[in-house]
Amino acid sequence: MNSKRVYRIKDRSPIFTVIVYTVMFFVLLVCTLPFLYIIAMSFSSSDAILKGKVSLFPVDFSVEAYRQIFAYPHFFRAYKNTILYTVCGTAISLVLMVLFAYPLSKTRLKGQKFVMKLVVFSMFFSGGMIPNYLLISSLGLTGTVFAMILPFAINQFNLIILVNFFKSIPEELEEAARIDGLNYFGILIQILLPLSTAALATIGLYTAVFFWNDWFYGLIYLNSELFPVMLLLRNIVNGTTMVGEAGGVGDKASVAIAVKSAVILTSTLPIILLYPFLQKYFVKGMLVGAVKG
Amino acid sequence: MKPNKNKGRIVLPSARRRYINNYWQLYAMMLVPLLYFLLFKYVPMFGNILAFRRYKPLTGPFGVSWVGFRYFNMFLKDEGFIRAFKNTLTLSSMNLIINFPIPIIFALLLNEVHNLKFKKLIQTFSYMPRFISTVVVISILTELLSPSSGVLNRLLQDTFGLQPIYYMNEPDYFRSLYIITDMWQYTGWSAIVYLAAITGINAELFEAARIDGANRRQQILYVTIPTIMPTVMVMFILKVGHLLSLGFEKVLLMYTPANSTVSDIIDTYVYRMGFQSSANQYSYATAIGLFSGIIGLILVSGANYLSRRLTGESVY
Numbered sequence: 001m002n003s004k005r006v007y008r009i010k011d012r013s014p015i016f017t018v019i020v021y022t023v024m025f026f027v028l029l030v031c032t033l034p035f036l037y038i039i040a041m042s043f044s045s046s047d048a049i050l051k052g053k054v055s056l057f058p059v060d061f062s063v064e065a066y067r068q069i070f071a072y073p074h075f076f077r078a079y080k081n082t083i084l085y086t087v088c089g090t091a092i093s094l095v096l097m098v099l100f101a102y103p104l105s106k107t108r109l110k111g112q113k114f115v116m117k118l119v120v121f122s123m124f125f126s127g128g129m130i131p132n133y134l135l136i137s138s139l140g141l142t143g144t145v146f147a148m149i150l151p152f153a154i155n156q157f158n159l160i161i162l163v164n165f166f167k168s169i170p171e172e173l174e175e176a177a178r179i180d181g182l183n184y185f186g187i188l189i190q191i192l193l194p195l196s197t198a199a200l201a202t203i204g205l206y207t208a209v210f211f212w213n214d215w216f217y218g219l220i221y222l223n224s225e226l227f228p229v230m231l232l233l234r235n236i237v238n239g240t241t242m243v244g245e246a247g248g249v250g251d252k253a254s255v256a257i258a259v260k261s262a263v264i265l266t267s268t269l270p271i272i273l274l275y276p277f278l279q280k281y282f283v284k285g286m287l288v289g290a291v292k293g
Numbered sequence: 294m295k296p297n298k299n300k301g302r303i304v305l306p307s308a309r310r311r312y313i314n315n316y317w318q319l320y321a322m323m324l325v326p327l328l329y330f331l332l333f334k335y336v337p338m339f340g341n342i343l344a345f346r347r348y349k350p351l352t353g354p355f356g357v358s359w360v361g362f363r364y365f366n367m368f369l370k371d372e373g374f375i376r377a378f379k380n381t382l383t384l385s386s387m388n389l390i391i392n393f394p395i396p397i398i399f400a401l402l403l404n405e406v407h408n409l410k411f412k413k414l415i416q417t418f419s420y421m422p423r424f425i426s427t428v429v430v431i432s433i434l435t436e437l438l439s440p441s442s443g444v445l446n447r448l449l450q451d452t453f454g455l456q457p458i459y460y461m462n463e464p465d466y467f468r469s470l471y472i473i474t475d476m477w478q479y480t481g482w483s484a485i486v487y488l489a490a491i492t493g494i495n496a497e498l499f500e501a502a503r504i505d506g507a508n509r510r511q512q513i514l515y516v517t518i519p520t521i522m523p524t525v526m527v528m529f530i531l532k533v534g535h536l537l538s539l540g541f542e543k544v545l546l547m548y549t550p551a552n553s554t555v556s557d558i559i560d561t562y563v564y565r566m567g568f569q570s571s572a573n574q575y576s577y578a579t580a581i582g583l584f585s586g587i588i589g590l591i592l593v594s595g596a597n598y599l600s601r602r603l604t605g606e607s608v609y
Contacts, residue, residue: 016405016508024406024411031477100330124589126334127338130579133567188322271426
C-alpha cells in the first residue's frame with residue numbers, strides 16, 4: 001500500500017480526529033462509570049454514603065456490606081441455584097441442539113426443509129406467556145428446578161447458527177469417514193465436534209448468559225427457595241426482600257444501599273470477569289447469526 | 294418382488310430401503326430434540342386456542358368450552374388494553390427513532406479510530422452492557438437516580454439547588470429512561486453489524502475518493518454511507534417488524550403503579566391480567582397475547598417481504 005502513504009497527508013484533519021476521540025472517550029466513560037459507582041458504594045462505610053460523599057471512589061473503605069451478604073443464607077442459596085440452572089441448562093441445551101442441528105444441516109434429508117420451516121416460524125409466532133405457563137404447570141414442572149431448565153433448552157437462533165456451521169464443514173471429510181466405516185453418530189462425535197469447538201463455545205456462552213441473567217421465569221414458575229440470584233436481587237432492590245439488618249431507618253438505610261450495591265456486583269461478577277476473554281466468541285456468533293440462514 | 298426370479302442375481306435393495314439404511318441414524322438422532330421442540334414451542338402455540346375457550350382450573354391448558362370471540366370483544370372495549378396498546382406503539386416508535394441511528398453513527402466514528410488498541414478497548418467496553426442482566430441494569434439505574442442517595446439528585450441539588458426527584462416513579466421520565474438504558478445496553482452491540490459492513494467495503498473505493506480529493510468527512514458521506522445503505526435498510530425494516538415487541542422484562546422491572554399511565558404496555562397488561570388479577574383471567578390474557586402475536590407476525594412478514602422487494606435481501 002504505497003499509495004496510502006502519498007495521500008495520507010490529505011486525510012489528516014485534526015478537528016475530525018479530536019471529535020472522534022472525544023466521542024469515544026465519552027462512550028468509554030458512560031460504559032464504565034456506572035460500575036465504578038456501584039463498586040464505590042459497595043466498599044464505602046454507611047456513614048460516608050449517608051452524608052452523600054461517595055461518587056466514584058470508596059470513602060472510608062469498608063467490607064461491611066459484603067460481610068452482611070455473605071452472612072445472609074438466602075444469598076448463597078440463590079447463587080447456588082443460579083449456578084445449577086446455568087450449568088445444567090447449558091449442558092442439556094448443547095446436547096439437544098447438537099443432536100438437532102446435525103441432521104438439519106443435511107439438506108438432502110427428507111423432511112429437513114419442513115422442520116427448518118417449523119423452527120423459523122416458531123421464532124416469529126409463539127404461544128404467549130399464558131399458554132406457556134399453563135403447559136409448564138400441567139406438565140407438573142412449576143415449583144421444580146426443571147421449570148427453569150427444560151423449556152429453554154432449544155433456542156432457535158442458536159440452533160440456526162449451529163446448523164449453518166455444520167453446513168460449512170466440507171462434505172468430503174464425512175465421506176472419507178463413512179468409507180472408513182464410521183456411522184453418523186461416530187462422525188458427529190469423532191470428526192465434527194472436535195472441529196466445532198468455536199461454534200459450540202459461542203452458542204454455549206449465549207445460552208449460559210441467558211440462564212445466568214434470567215429472573216422472570218423464576219418469578220412465575222418458582223417459590224422462593226428455588227429463586228435464582230437475579231430474582232433475589234430484584235426483590236432486594238424493589239424492597240420485597242430485606243437483607244440482614246438492612247431496611248431500617250437512618251444508619252441502617254444506608255447499609256441497605258451498600259448491601260444492594262454489593263449484591264449487584266457479586267451477582268454479575270462472573271459475567272464481567274469472563275466476558276473480556278470470551279468476547280471474540282460472542283462477536284463471531286453475532287456475525288454468523290446475521291448471515292442469512 | 295418374487296425371490297425365485299432373482300435367483301443368481303445380486304439383489305439390490307429398493308431405493309426406499311437404501312434411503313432408510315443410509316439415513317435412519319440421522320432421524321434417530323433428531324427424534325428426541327424434535328419431540329422436545331414440538332412440546333415446548335408448538336404445544337403452547339396451539340394453546341392459543343384458549344383465547345376462544347373458557348378456562349377452568351385443573352382441567353389442562355386448553356380450556357373447557359368454546360366462547361368464540363367473546364374475549365376479543367371484551368378487550369377491544371377495555372380502556373386498560375387500549376392504553377397499553379397506545380403506550381406500546383408510542384414507546385417503541387420513540388425508541389426506534391432515537392436508538393436506530395445511534396449505532397450507525399457509533400460504527401462510523403469507531404471506524405475512524407485508527408489506534409487499534411484503543412479501538413479494541415472501546416469495542417470491549419461498549420459490547421459488555423449487552424451481557425449484563427436487565428435486573429442489574431435497572432438496579433444500577435435505581436441507585437443512580439435514588440432521591441435520597443443517588444448521585445444525580447445529589448449533583449443537581451448541590452449545583453443548582455434543585456429538589457430531589459424520584460425519577461423511577463415519575464411518568465414523565467419513564468420513556469426517556471427506557472430509551473437511555475436501551476441506548477446504554479445495545480448501542481455497541483448493534484454497531485457490530487454496521488462495522489462488519491464497513492470493513493467489507495472495497496478499499497479501492499476509498500482510494501479513488503482520495504485521489505479525487507475527498508477528505509475523511511466526504512469519504513464517509515459519499516462512500517461509506519451509500520455502501521452500507523442496504524444493510525441499514527434491512528436492519529430498519531426488521532426493527533419495524535418488531536415494533537410490538539418491547540423489552541418486556543425491563544418494562545416490568547421499571548413498572549410502578551405511579552408511572553403505569555405510560556409504562557403499562559401490552560405485555561405487562563397480559564402479565565397483570567394473567568398472574569396478578571385476583572381471578573387469573575387466563576383466557577382473557579391469552580386473547581390479548583394472541584392478538585398482539587398475530588399483529589407482530591404480520592409486521593414481521595410484511596417487513597421481510599418489503600426487504601426482499603426493495604433490497605433483494607430477505608432475512609428469513
